[in-house]
Amino acid sequence: xxxxxxxIIAFACNWCSYAGADLAGVSRLQYPPNIRTIRVMCSGRISxxxxxxxxxxxxxGVFVSGCHIGDCHYSFGNRRAERQVELTRKLIDLLGIEPxxxxxxxxxxxxxxxxxxxxxxxxxxxxxxxxxxxxxxx
Amino acid sequence: xEKARSKSRIKELTQQTRAYLCIDCSKxxxxxxIGRVGNIYSPRSFVQxxxxxxxxxxxxxxxxxxxxxxxxxxxSDVDFPGYIRELRREAIKQxxxxxxxxxxxxxxxxxxxxxxDLRPNRCSGLPDWxxxxxxxxxxxxxxxxxxxxxxxxxxxxxDFHLRxxxxxxxxxxxxxxxxxxxxxxxxxxxCGHDAFWSGDHxxxxxxxxxxxxxxxxxxxxxxxVTCPECYYTLAMQYPKYVADFPFEVINTVKFLAxxxxxxxxxxxxxxxxxxxxxRMGRFGNLYEEPRRLLSNLEGVDLVxxxxxxxxxxxxxxxxxxxCDGVSKQLQKACLQEAARTGASILLCPxxxxxxxxxxxxxxxxxxxxxxxTENIVSFLYRRGVK
Ligand code: SF4
Ligand code: SF4
Ligand code: FES
Numbered sequence: 001x002x003x004x005x006x007x008i009i010a011f012a013c014n015w016c017s018y019a020g021a022d023l024a025g026v027s028r029l030q031y032p033p034n035i036r037t038i039r040v041m042c043s044g045r046i047s048x049x050x051x052x053x054x055x056x057x058x059x060x061g062v063f064v065s066g067c068h069i070g071d072c073h074y075s076f077g078n079r080r081a082e083r084q085v086e087l088t089r090k091l092i093d094l095l096g097i098e099p100x101x102x103x104x105x106x107x108x109x110x111x112x113x114x115x116x117x118x119x120x121x122x123x124x125x126x127x128x129x130x131x132x133x134x135x136x137x138x
Numbered sequence: 139x140e141k142a143r144s145k146s147r148i149k150e151l152t153q154q155t156r157a158y159l160c161i162d163c164s165k166x167x168x169x170x171x172i173g174r175v176g177n178i179y180s181p182r183s184f185v186q187x188x189x190x191x192x193x194x195x196x197x198x199x200x201x202x203x204x205x206x207x208x209x210x211x212x213x214s215d216v217d218f219p220g221y222i223r224e225l226r227r228e229a230i231k232q233x234x235x236x237x238x239x240x241x242x243x244x245x246x247x248x249x250x251x252x253x254x255d256l257r258p259n260r261c262s263g264l265p266d267w268x269x270x271x272x273x274x275x276x277x278x279x280x281x282x283x284x285x286x287x288x289x290x291x292x293x294x295x296x297d298f299h300l301r302x303x304x305x306x307x308x309x310x311x312x313x314x315x316x317x318x319x320x321x322x323x324x325x326x327x328x329c330g331h332d333a334f335w336s337g338d339h340x341x342x343x344x345x346x347x348x349x350x351x352x353x354x355x356x357x358x359x360x361x362x363v364t365c366p367e368c369y370y371t372l373a374m375q376y377p378k379y380v381a382d383f384p385f386e387v388i389n390t391v392k393f394l395a396x397x398x399x400x401x402x403x404x405x406x407x408x409x410x411x412x413x414x415x416x417r418m419g420r421f422g423n424l425y426e427e428p429r430r431l432l433s434n435l436e437g438v439d440l441v442x443x444x445x446x447x448x449x450x451x452x453x454x455x456x457x458x459x460x461c462d463g464v465s466k467q468l469q470k471a472c473l474q475e476a477a478r479t480g481a482s483i484l485l486c487p488x489x490x491x492x493x494x495x496x497x498x499x500x501x502x503x504x505x506x507x508x509x510x511t512e513n514i515v516s517f518l519y520r521r522g523v524k
Contacts, residue, residue: 048294049241056250090293091243095250096257096325133255137344 006060006126010035010119011050013043013077016067016108023112031116032123035063042066044077048088051102055092055134061101061126063119068106078106098129147228148191155221159214160185166208166218171452172201175471176464181208181218188221199225200236200460204335205452206420219335226337236336236459240294244332244458247290251327252344260285260326263292263303265310270324271356278357283310283320284372286365287328291493298496301516302489308519309364309390315524316397320362323352331367331417332457334375343379350380364390364515366418366488374421390515391418391487395427398434403522405437411481412440412514413472414450415488428487428514435521441479451475453491454498469498470505477508485514 012018018039024031040046043066054062064085066078082104089099103125105118152158166181173179179201184194193199204219212218226236238245251258261270264285271277285306292302313320330345349372353361363369366389373387410432418424425447432440445451454468455461473495476484486492492511499505512520 047241047243049238049243049246052243052246052250056246087293087296091247091290094259094262094289094293095247096259133253133257134250135253135255136249137252137254 004127004130006034006123006131007058008035008061008063008123008126009054009059010037010063010065011040011043011046012037012107013045013066013072014039014041015073016071017043017065017115019109020065020107020111020115023109024116025112027112029112029116031119034123035119042072042074042077043081044072044074044079046081047084048091051085051088052091055097055101055132056136058132058134060129060132061103061122063122064102064104065107065115068108071108097133100125101129101132145191148188148193151221151224152188154224155188155217156214157185157188157216157221160189160216161214162186163213165211165213166216169207169211171205171207171454171468172203172464175467185216185218185221193225196229196234199229203452203454203456205416205456207449207452210420210448223335223337226335227339228337230337230339236457239455239458239461243294244287244290247287248328248330248333248341248345252341252348254348256325258325258327260289260324261322262289263307264322265307267314267319268310269321271321273323273325273352273355276355276357277321279321280357281318281320281360281362282353282356282358283313283322284329284361284363284365284368285322285326286363286368288365288489291489295493295496298493298500300489300492300496300511302493304516305364305489305513308513308516309362312394312398312515312519312523313362313390316394318362318393320360321356323356325352327352329368329371331371334371336457336459346376346380350376350383353385358385360386360388362388362390362393365490366415366422367490370417370421389422389424389427391431392424392427394515394518395430398431398518398523401523402435402437402518403524407437407439408483409439409441409479409481410483410485410517411443411476411479411509412446413443413453413476413484413486413491414447415486415491416450416452418487419450420448424487428485431514431518432485435518435523438521441481443475443479445475453488453494455494465494466498466501469495470502473498473505473508482510483517484509484511485517486511487514489513
């Protein structure tokens with residue numbers, strides 16, 4: 001049987017993490033092609049609704065990334081992201097979905113390597129967990 | 139949207155809602171909470187438009203709280219909320235959607251719950267003696283307790299400190315003292331109330347069928363429900379829409395009113411007031427049961443709000459859509475009216491009302507001191523009733 005290829009949605013903030021992902025690209029670092037990156041202005045833009053929507057539409061894992069604490073370009077956006085991700089973990093746990101399917105990582109614009117590494121690890125972890133049980137019939 | 143709607147459908151709706159009996163008296167518009175505090179909002183003119191084969195605007199369509207006050211007061215029994223629901227069904231079919239609150243979190247949860255293979259966990263935070271039934275277990279459970287979305291709402295509104303799970307802990311303990319030991323279906327889905335009233339009929343049916351299938355497999359006979367929305371949906375809508383519904387749906391408050399015998403262990407004097415939440419009162423027709431429970435309590439003095447029973451005020455929000463300044467004004471009015479009774483606690487049968495009221499209290503410092511809210515079931519339990 002073919003190896004399970006998880007579908008992963010990665011949210012990355014415009015000012016740090018997306019630039020970090022860019023750097024990983026221009027530095028020709030290898031990371032698995034399972035992620036679909038969505039750029040948001042700030043990780044504080046992420047809400048449980050948005051993360052759940054990604055799951056609802058078939059994501060097997062969701063990766064949220066933002067600037068390091070203290071570096072958010074809107075001061076406290078990443079603090080907010082932290083709380084929103086924590087809440088969403090609780091919600092997906094109640095729904096019967098492993099909370100590990102949702103990951104938060106702080107990645108700066110200079111950390112191309114960290115981006116590649118954490119994405120690679122995350123994809124592997126989701127591969128182990130297997131397909132998400134969410135299959136919306138509606 | 140207007141164009142796409144077929145004229146024959148409008149005719150059908152006129153029949154179904156009895157709109158043709160409208161005498162243009164405007165009682166509905168005078169009663170409507172939205173019309174009273176917000177911009178001009180007139181169920182009367184929408185009914186008149188319907189008679190002229192026109193539908194209200196998209197905005198107006200989602201604005202109605204489906205609180206049912208207009209229907210209750212209408213001398214011709216025009217079912218305005220029913221009309222709104224039907225129009226919403228049409229709108230949803232055409233891909234139109236309401237504006238969700240909380241970034242659509244709650245709508246997403248409802249949709250995710252339609253996944254057949256999901257193994258949700260509805261038992262967290264309930265008393266230890268409550269035995270969960272997993273989806274694969276075949277059992278003849280007999281009695282179950284339907285929790286509803288409290289665990290999710292408790293997580294989302296943790297900062298409100300409402301202790302929403304206490305309601306269900308209390309309900310289960312009180313049922314136990316009436317010799318009922320219900321199971322909980324761990325894979326219980328959303329009842330579909332909000333999908334139903336938002337006009338997303340397919341989603342509602344999806345959830346209803348999944349729930350009923352689980353009831354069947356678990357050998358359920360009686361379903362105890364505390365949340366008025368879940369109760370209304372299970373007791374009054376499931377039998378209409380699900381092909382075979384042989385279950386008895388029992389409202390916990392009503393059951394307790396009929397069966398609790400032992401008086402409270404505390405007679406500490408307190409005065410309370412009671413909110414007839416719309417799904418409990420106007421839609422569930424349960425007005426006297428909670429009052430009977432309270433009147434049996436030693437030391438509890440029930441002071442009625444000026445507007446009570448069928449005329450009860452609205453908590454300002456419904457279906458997790460369209461929350462705005464109008465909602466806040468309605469919440470403020472409701473809290474102030476409750477505070478005017480001089481009671482120290484506003485007892486609600488519906489914890490969603492409590493969430494909406496708490497939100498207004500959190501936003502507006504002056505309202506914080508008005509009155510405390512508590513679910514009537516947790517109040518009973520706290521008073522040591524057995
Ligand atoms: S159901 Fe309530 S909110 Fe809707 S039109 Fe009637 S009175 Fe107004
Ligand atoms: S209260 Fe009834 S009869 Fe009067 S205007 Fe409204 S819909 Fe028509
Ligand atoms: S801008 Fe990067 S987290 Fe706010």
